[in-house]
Amino acid sequence: MTFGLLLLIALLAAACSALRWCGAGKALYALAALLFLGIGCGYVPGWLLDPLQTAYDAKPAPAWAQRNAIVVLGGGTEKIGATGRIEPGAAAHARIAEAAALQRDCRAHSPHCKILLSGGDARQHGSPDAAVYRQALLALGLAGDDVLIEPYSTSTWQHARFASDVLQHFAPDRVVLVSSGVHLRRSQLYFAHFGIDALQARAGYLNAVKSPLPLAHNFMATDAALHEYIDMARYRARIATGELARPRPGEAASAAHSDAAGA
Numbered sequence: 001m002t003f004g005l006l007l008l009i010a011l012l013a014a015a016c017s018a019l020r021w022c023g024a025g026k027a028l029y030a031l032a033a034l035l036f037l038g039i040g041c042g043y044v045p046g047w048l049l050d051p052l053q054t055a056y057d058a059k060p061a062p063a064w065a066q067r068n069a070i071v072v073l074g075g076g077t078e079k080i081g082a083t084g085r086i087e088p089g090a091a092a093h094a095r096i097a098e099a100a101a102l103q104r105d106c107r108a109h110s111p112h113c114k115i116l117l118s119g120g121d122a123r124q125h126g127s128p129d130a131a132v133y134r135q136a137l138l139a140l141g142l143a144g145d146d147v148l149i150e151p152y153s154t155s156t157w158q159h160a161r162f163a164s165d166v167l168q169h170f171a172p173d174r175v176v177l178v179s180s181g182v183h184l185r186r187s188q189l190y191f192a193h194f195g196i197d198a199l200q201a202r203a204g205y206l207n208a209v210k211s212p213l214p215l216a217h218n219f220m221a222t223d224a225a226l227h228e229y230i231d232m233a234r235y236r237a238r239i240a241t242g243e244l245a246r247p248r249p250g251e252a253a254s255a256a257h258s259d260a261a262g263a
Contacts, residue, residue: 040214048225056202064109065173074119074129098203122154160190193247
């Protein structure tokens with residue numbers, strides 16, 4: 001996404017120069033250079049990431065209730081070339097570990113503590129994210145009865161929609177939502193749309209790296225942040241235009257039939 005934007009600006013600059021619009025061409029070249037350095041050296045991604053994550057800097061200490069659900073959002077899987085084994089992706093390991101820690105804490109206070117793993121096979125590896133994560137949690141010693149799966153969702157919007165259906169059957173008094181820090185704000189927005197009032201627990205934190213030379217990591221971090229902002233803007237635009245019904249606190253919104261609000 002970021003490199004595409006920089007390429008577009010550079011092409012516009014070249015077109016302006018070819019048309020002898022020298023002032024506009026020079027300004028666009030300067031803009032592309034400034035953006036390249038600002039992003040690559042860590043200033044732009046730092047500015048973008050802070051509003052997404054600072055609310056989740058401190059991890060919560062949940063007040064566990066009689067019935068509790070810990071919802072873990074899918075973070076992808078990886079298929080190992082030599083063996084064909086499917087394993088949790090890089091972003092998923094922190095979510096799995098956080099869910100296991102929360103479940104142990106919950107069990108110390110309540111007999112009803114379920115983990116709901118939400119995630120389908122978005123990358124077509126042959127097994128849903130939720131099923132792969134379940135095996136990882138069982139390997140950590142969790143009881144199978146405590147780990148539920150929702151194996152169909154392939155986007156954050158679908159995570160919220162399909163998980164809300166499962167949660168209606170379990171009827172928890174407390175819901176804790178687990179995802180990466182950069183992803184929690186949008187996840188919270190979507191879950192609230194479907195009437196789920198959840199406490200957010202981050203698993204992982206994405207920082208920009210300040211550097212005198214451009215780093216690929218900072219371009220990746222910028223792309224991740226822009227993806228969140230763009231999808232939240234799309235959601236709000238759909239609410240504003242009436243394409244989606246406005247969410248109503250405490251109950252699932254009537255727009256539950258739409259699947260395309262976010263990726």
